[in-house]
Amino acid sequence: MRLRLDGVVKRFDGVTALDGITLSLSGARSIALIGPSGGGKSTLLRVLAGLELPDMGGVEIDGVPLPTDGESLIRYRRGIGTVFQSYNLFPHLTALENVTLPLVQAHGYAKEAANRYAMELLDRFQLSSHAGKRPYELSGGQQQRVAIVRAVAIKPRFLLFDEPTSALDPEMTAEVLDLIAELRAQERELIIVTHEMGFAKRVADHGIFLGSGRIVEEGPAAALFETPQSPELKAFLGKVLKY
């Protein structure tokens, strides 16, 4: 995908989350956003997801500026698959209904066709035995995998992951990361905010390190992780890779 950000600023009640993000990227298929908590990674991802409007600056994806009015934003969001840290699924719906809700309501599928297609997908990701279960009957890892299936089902232009494993224990983290790696292997384009440095290194071909709302360092993932240049990234990697 081609990404162009030009001086993007986002403030919440006087707190500056993004403090002038400027970036021009083309050809990256998977991008990892890394950095300390409160550095602006999640806010940047939410801007790209069409969930937050920047206060200043412009965003262009594949040459098209991000819409700003309500109607076009809803259309924009329908083209993107977003997975949050947790509580993605609606608790009153079964796993299958969670997957079919956007298909039927936002993508014009007939109910029958949506059911058949969603079952097919759940089957492909070894989740079909959980199709009839509500989220509280699923483990955190299974919930996240269903959320990912829901995001993939709409055939999105690209996928956005906002710390998809931060609320999971190590075993479940592995099952969710395996699934994301599988999507990556299918050449799907994705942007992921993560604290799993090993994973970021493995799936991302481009890395962006954010601190205090600015891009401190960015570049091909291999170089970024192997030979960090800035003292901030060196310190950050030193800390997170210590244990």
Add this chain to the structure above:
Amino acid sequence: MSRRRFQILFARSRGNHEEIPRFGRAVGVTSALFLLALVLSFAFSRLNYGWNWEAVYQYRRMFVSGWLITLAISAASLAASLVIGLAAALSHRSPFLPLRYLGKIYVEFIRGTPLLVQILVFFYVVADAFGIGNRYLVGTLTLAFFAGAYISEIIRAGIESVGESQLDSARAIGLTPYQTYRYVVFPQVMRRILPPLAGQFASLIKDSSLLSIIAVSEFTLNAQEVNAFTYSTMESYLPLALGYLALTLPISMLSKYLETRYRYAS
């Protein structure tokens, strides 16, 4: 062995989860009822009272018609109060501020004043000014506005209990605001508010007895009249209590059932 005997009379609980064996439940209910019957039969046996059921029985029609009126008024105001409550709850979230504060003031005034005063003011002042003479209609509307204030708070709390993260998810999958309310918010609100709503409906039925002060001949007023005709106070009012129980007990049981039916983690 002693452990089993213990289990018959005591519930074992872990956190909010309780285990009551069927046999223990039967023993518990029976002994509770027995205890109550003992106290009541003692009280009534000490009562020096000349029971006269025949006199009251002649007026049985008044009980039946009053009970039906109470049922009709309750059902009608119940339906109206849901509409009013929903409108008031949504007004609390309205971006149009005068509407929002109108909703807030309505809820505070109704909840802060006695129903008795509301009935009198509605009937003798408001309805009179607007030329509504039908006391049944005024009574039903007053009850609906009264219950509507409580219901609006129940619905508002229900809407607010749907977490921010779910609204985010709904936005992320591209639902419109209407679709978000229709498919994400309201189904969850409905399940969460059904138990308190059922409780509110039970109160509504009992509160309808206050309409007797504006001469709506519902169940309570009719019982009062029978009492006035026959001077048989107990015989007039005991059926009254049973008649209300016949309406409120099913609702209370329904509420209990719904509570267990829809109890799921969110």
